[in-house]
Amino acid sequence: MKERKNKRFSRIREMFSGIPALGWLVGALVAVIIEYYFGNSLADFLHMDRLPVLFGVVVILKRPLDIPGAFVYVMLIYAIPIAVVARLTSRLMNRIAGFFDRLPLWVSAIVHLILLYYVLSVWTDLSDYRLLILKLSLIAIMVTLSLNVINGYMGEFSCSHPGFMALGAYVSSIFSVGLFVNDRILGHALLGVVPAWVGQLVFPIGLLLGGAIAAIGALIVAIPSFRTRGDYLAIISLAFMFIVKSLFDNLGFLGGARGLGSQPDWATLPTIFIWAVLCIWTINNFVESTMGKALNAVRDEESAAESMTVNTRKTKMIAFMFGAFWAGIAGGLFAHVLRYVNPGTFGLRKLAEVLAMVYFGGLNSVIGSIVGAVGFNLLSEMLRPLEIIKWIIIPTLLILVMIFRPTGLIAFKHFDVREILKPKLKAKERM
Amino acid sequence: MPLLQVKNMTHYFAGLRAVHNYNLTIEPGEVHGLIGPNGAGKTTIFNLITGVYRPTEGEITLEGKSLIGLFPHEIASMGLGRTFQNMKLWRHMTVLEHVKMAHYSELTYGLVGAFFGTAKRYKEEEEIEQHSYELLRLLGIENIADQNVLNLPYGVQRKVEMARALAIRPRILFLDEPTVGMTPEELKEMMDVFRKVHEEFGLAIFLIEHRMKVVMELCEQIQTLNFGEVIAEGTPEEIQNNPKVIEAYLGKEEVE
Numbered sequence A: 001m002k003e004r005k006n007k008r009f010s011r012i013r014e015m016f017s018g019i020p021a022l023g024w025l026v027g028a029l030v031a032v033i034i035e036y037y038f039g040n041s042l043a044d045f046l047h048m049d050r051l052p053v054l055f056g057v058v059v060i061l062k063r064p065l066d067i068p069g070a071f072v073y074v075m076l077i078y079a080i081p082i083a084v085v086a087r088l089t090s091r092l093m094n095r096i097a098g099f100f101d102r103l104p105l106w107v108s109a110i111v112h113l114i115l116l117y118y119v120l121s122v123w124t125d126l127s128d129y130r131l132l133i134l135k136l137s138l139i140a141i142m143v144t145l146s147l148n149v150i151n152g153y154m155g156e157f158s159c160s161h162p163g164f165m166a167l168g169a170y171v172s173s174i175f176s177v178g179l180f181v182n183d184r185i186l187g188h189a190l191l192g193v194v195p196a197w198v199g200q201l202v203f204p205i206g207l208l209l210g211g212a213i214a215a216i217g218a219l220i221v222a223i224p225s226f227r228t229r230g231d232y233l234a235i236i237s238l239a240f241m242f243i244v245k246s247l248f249d250n251l252g253f254l255g256g257a258r259g260l261g262s263q264p265d266w267a268t269l270p271t272i273f274i275w276a277v278l279c280i281w282t283i284n285n286f287v288e289s290t291m292g293k294a295l296n297a298v299r300d301e302e303s304a305a306e307s308m309t310v311n312t313r314k315t316k317m318i319a320f321m322f323g324a325f326w327a328g329i330a331g332g333l334f335a336h337v338l339r340y341v342n343p344g345t346f347g348l349r350k351l352a353e354v355l356a357m358v359y360f361g362g363l364n365s366v367i368g369s370i371v372g373a374v375g376f377n378l379l380s381e382m383l384r385p386l387e388i389i390k391w392i393i394i395p396t397l398l399i400l401v402m403i404f405r406p407t408g409l410i411a412f413k414h415f416d417v418r419e420i421l422k423p424k425l426k427a428k429e430r431m
Numbered sequence B: 001m002p003l004l005q006v007k008n009m010t011h012y013f014a015g016l017r018a019v020h021n022y023n024l025t026i027e028p029g030e031v032h033g034l035i036g037p038n039g040a041g042k043t044t045i046f047n048l049i050t051g052v053y054r055p056t057e058g059e060i061t062l063e064g065k066s067l068i069g070l071f072p073h074e075i076a077s078m079g080l081g082r083t084f085q086n087m088k089l090w091r092h093m094t095v096l097e098h099v100k101m102a103h104y105s106e107l108t109y110g111l112v113g114a115f116f117g118t119a120k121r122y123k124e125e126e127e128i129e130q131h132s133y134e135l136l137r138l139l140g141i142e143n144i145a146d147q148n149v150l151n152l153p154y155g156v157q158r159k160v161e162m163a164r165a166l167a168i169r170p171r172i173l174f175l176d177e178p179t180v181g182m183t184p185e186e187l188k189e190m191m192d193v194f195r196k197v198h199e200e201f202g203l204a205i206f207l208i209e210h211r212m213k214v215v216m217e218l219c220e221q222i223q224t225l226n227f228g229e230v231i232a233e234g235t236p237e238e239i240q241n242n243p244k245v246i247e248a249y250l251g252k253e254e255v256e
Ligand SMILES: Nc1ncnc2c1ncn2[C@@H]1O[C@H](COP(=O)(O)OP(=O)(O)OP(=O)(O)O)[C@@H](O)[C@H]1O
Pocket: B013, B016, B018, B036, B037, B038, B039, B040, B041, B042, B043, B044, B045, B085
């Protein structure tokens, strides 16, 4: 009996083993297009009040009677179309993927990213709530990955990431609101209100300013922390987080504890998507270079690293400031997604959330951080109907992960883009 | 000018005098040995010269340039390579990554190269990879380049450490008990490696070693240390017959 089940299972695996990333993306694109045109009618037909926004999981928890409907919906809209399209086009897609495999990697990467962007953009077109979740997830990826550089790759324990996000959020908001918005708190727009396309052009400047200030903040933490070995960083960085928070609490001209609002609507999906890709790309480049791997050497055996000509102090400083820079960018995007920012957001709770995403996803792993950030955000939204019980389930899950996989779900893995995008042979053909 | 010169070096650890009035001169290509009972201060001398600790008193020069106050990575980049008594390999890295890492100070692609993956970066990474493979071949471990070091047998780990130390292109190599815990076959292989690097690169070697056989066979000059002070110095024959050495060291340890 068990053997038969295993056999069936491996036959399914065999059926889908020969599908390249491109095939899955095309399948997903077909699925979201089907949903775009037929999703609402299908939900009506299945007597659901509205379309299951996050794959029906929220529905399951909120209205158990809708469970069969949600199941049928997910099967008809996502599972079956994706499986059928991916399977039927696998030969063609493998041929195309093989063609791309012979071109420089960036060509193939851009094509896949454009496809991925279209999937996400069509998927989020149906619901503003989805769009918000996706934007926040992309930002969470940036925050998680940049902290992973410090806590995972470098093996120090830093707590200042919410502080860096706050710096990025406030600096970019001062830039955008102060210069381009007539606002109650920051007063008249110094450069006048500009059309959206100009906004898109100047927004990177504001974000980069935020990232740069966050990096300078990191320098202030790093100088005393990396002078001596030990757990100073944890303490100093925690202090830094609180100092930044109370600084913004007390700066009346920035709205104090009530916060600063009316940021222009510049953090659109394409903007955030591009920044997230840049973040993943540069960080992965860094950690895969010998200069970046010096972080691992410092973590595993610092004195040996020094004796092998590694400038350990410089290495740690760079990594710390680089991580802070991306946290600052993420903070700036965050402020412009919510179009409001207040100091209370960047406290202990944010810290717990970021640390959870890093350790849940996996240390020393780009893919782990992506999975950790997206998984944590989706889970957190899906479980929202459970209210207080959510805060029992999520920590329990975290503890389970810590017990069975102490370094996280997908730790110590290389993120090899070429390997992911290359054409796939069937399991059978591979032998 | 001598390659390495240490003059009147003394070091205290919070009141404990670990090294007293130590002198050393090594000419290019010479092989020196440092022996002495446990706790005599041998590793401390290594750490003082390589910049891990700063000596309380004394002068250290490498090719005439003072090493006092420099960081260990700066001293290493000047051509002083070393291994450790307890190896200190990086537990999450492969053999090849170990050897590549020791080229750190040669990299010139900078942060731009590291973040954006410039052509220069891939060229330099390729070059240090070539050099790393040469060293792995020299030690006969190129077939395990992609393995994680943790899974390797002890003797092979010692070879990885040796390849890593050679990758900084040293002119003098400090070896801290490199054969400890080795099987007889591994020991024989390691001795061959020492001879090879000594001959092939004209490398000077400064060796801490407990096995008298190894020291007597390899070294031209030997110092015997006891309680931080050199009690005897000379050629292997002179050391072997020195009554002070026999009393302080050979008398207590088993002669192999
Ligand atoms: N960092 C330190 N702080 C204080 N004391 C130290 C330190 N390092 C070494 N010592 C002391 O200095 C003395 C010399 O130690 P060292 O490690 O140099 O001996 P060794 O000759 O290498 O011995 P072994 O053969 O056991 O390796 C010992 O008494 C040791 O306890």
